[in-house]
Amino acid sequence: MCGVFGIYGHPEAANLTYLGLHALQHRGQESAGIATSDGKQLALHRGMGQVIDVFQPRQMERLTGTNAIGHVRYSTAGGSLLRNAQPIAVDYAHGQIAIAHNGNLTNSLLLREQLEKSGSIFQSGSDTEVIVHLLAVSGQRTTEDRLADALSKVEGAFSLVCLTETKMLAARDRYGIRPLCIGRLKSGDRQFVVASEPTVFSLIEAEFVRDVEPGEIVVLSDEGLRSITPAPPIASKRCVFEYIYFARPDSTLDGVNVYEARKNFGRALARENRVEADVVVAVPDSGVPATIGFAEESGIRYEVGLVRSHYIGRTFIEPQQSIRHFGVRLKLSPVPEVFRDKRVIVVDDSIVRGTTSRKIVKMIRDAGAKEVHLRISSPPTRWPCYYGIDTPTRDELIASSHSVEAINEFVTSDSLGYLSHESMIESVLASASPREPSNVSSEHRLPMLKDEQGRHPFCDACFSGNYPIQYKTPPRSRQMRLLDV
Secondary structure: OOEEEEEEOOOOHHHHHHHHHHHOHHHOOOEEEEEEEOOOOEEEEEEEOOHHHHOOHHHHHHOOOOEEEEEEEOOOOOOOOHHHOOOEEEEEOOEEEEEEEEOOEOOHHHHHHHHHHOOOOOOOOOOHHHHHHHHHHOOOOOHHHHHHHHHOOOOEOOEEEEEEOOOEEEEEOOOOOOOOEEEEEOOOOOOEEEEOOOHHHHHOOEEEEEEOOOOOEEEEEOOEEEEEOOOOOOOOOEEOHHHHHHOOOOOEEOOEEHHHHHHHHHHHHHHHOOOOOOEEEEOOOOOHHHHHHHHHHHOOEEOOOEEEOOOOOOHHHOOOHHHHHHHHHHHEEEOHHHHOOOEEEEEEOOOOOOHHHHHHHHHHHHOOOOEEEEEEOOOOOOOOOOOOOOOOOHHHOHHHOOOHHHHHHHHOOOEEEEOOHHHHHHHHHOOEOOOOOOOOOHHHOOOOOOOOOOOOOEEOHHHHOOOOOOOOOOOOOOOOOOOOO
16 A cells, blocks of 8 residues: 655656655555656665655755656565665666556566566566566557556556656556546646645645546656556456545545545444444544544544554554554553543444454553443455555454454454445445546546446455455465565
């Protein structure tokens, strides 16, 4: 669930990319990087840690040029190592290119083995490097044609931005699994921005133009914005977990307002899981909008009972289990006056492993709560994600092997209730607004509606096990054994 950013045609491209990555920091905290172009060559700086730690004034001074792309990483394919940080930048036969990628390629191991047999040498464990090698071996003439050729061979989820000496390109997979949108700086007609989420735009005084459509490649150059669709969309399968957890609540992705979707989750959750209680509290921050919706629907008073330290990252996306366990205690603090002798409903967005929920319930009981009723604003997470969320095996998902009653016993709550799958889908669809006019032809635009057969436009594989794209491995796959020192 990385964050990507790109800006074209601004004299302070690196500084604006730095700000943009700040606004996307919630999407990844393990590493950050910026690549810039001055029209003749690329410059690159990457480092481990958060944006504010990676980029100091002396590094920013070297990132010159009017075009830039940036990346904040949360590792899925490839470990949390500097060699896997992005953007990845290379010199090849056609010049220089840098790529920043959000998502996971489901056939990357297969392609990697084929490329290695042909003589390719890989420097990282990231699946993004596969795209770089496919670009290098493509026989097409232009950068956009080489990118289209490379992307025609990969499968899985990708939203990516590419930077050459003179152009910027943005692309999205044919299912539109990962979000990507286009903005325009108010200071110039040909100053464009590309980002994983549109919340970035207001920070840098840009206006939202539109989403990148599934299967589309957008080319930004001195001639302006040009769109090509070498691979027409197959079917809309936007990641529904973006609306549940990953996206910022002030984002609107593919016409769906995230804040309204989460409030709708809470309203439906209250209707489906009624219980007598004195107060309802949220697990901040992603659980707050759903809790507001729950309180409105149920009539139970909403209180701020858990205070989050904003100096601690999102525990779900910490790379090590030991940090994740420690982070729960450090991240949240209870307000005893809210809980003392109260029947409490606590609303969270999901239960993945169950250990975090167990600690939260214990924390609330220790603060004096008489009863603790846990409500989850999504269905049980039973299946791993192969498209960019770090749940690689079913063994890590408590709902894959435990009933709701067993999970309730494990987390020690007095009752546990999940949002139904049907209500989750209907809640997101109810938050969709009419699509704005686009320069993409209507046959390639996928609205956020159910089709004639009643099929919804989301990837919900983590809840249903219905994968739009299958994960592929080579006959004798192996793990990278290189060590960074």
